[in-house]
Amino acid sequence: MATLQAPVHDKAKCAAGLKAAVAILEKWGATxxxxxxxxxxxRSTYARAKRRDPAWQVSLDEDQLTRISLVLNIHAALRVIFDNPENLYGFMAMANHNDYFNGRAPLEIIASGGILALYEVFQRIDSLRGAQW
Structure with missing residues (x-):
């Protein structure tokens, strides 16, 4: 009988992705x-990633890697939509009165910690860029 094993991810690449996501979240104004x-x-993993030690490595699971990917993809979509840094980095903290957001900032919604909220915010922001890829 075959057993399923979780994929093994390169710890240095996991650390690089986490450091990038942490830097983006800081620019968005996330606590x-x-x-x-x-x-x-x-908190300790977050603190280590924030230090950006080039030798630091970390093991992450699929859920954490998906979350990092969604943060990076939200950032990429915002880079297509906005030319100026004020909107690029400020959008996530701005109150949004469109459907789904109902006056809440995207950052407030994704800070709930739910991966579905993170994915929904990504989808809504990604749709704003249209066919610009």
Missing amino acids: GEQATAILRVS
Whole structure:
């Protein structure tokens, strides 16, 4: 009988992705508590990623890697939509009165820690860029 094994991910690449996501979340104005909930990492892992030590490595699971991917993809979509840094980095903290957001900032929604909320925010922001890829 075959057993399923979780894929093994390169620890250095996991650390690089986490460091990038942490840097983006900081530019969006996320608190440490929000960032740890969004990425589903411990405070100590978050603190290590924030230091950006090039030799640091970390093991992450599929859920954490998916969360990092969604943060990076939201950032990529915002880069297509906005030319100026104020909107690029400020959008996530701005109140949004469109459907689904109902006056809440996207950052507030994703800080709930739910991966479905993170994915829904990504989908809504990604749809704003249209066919610009």
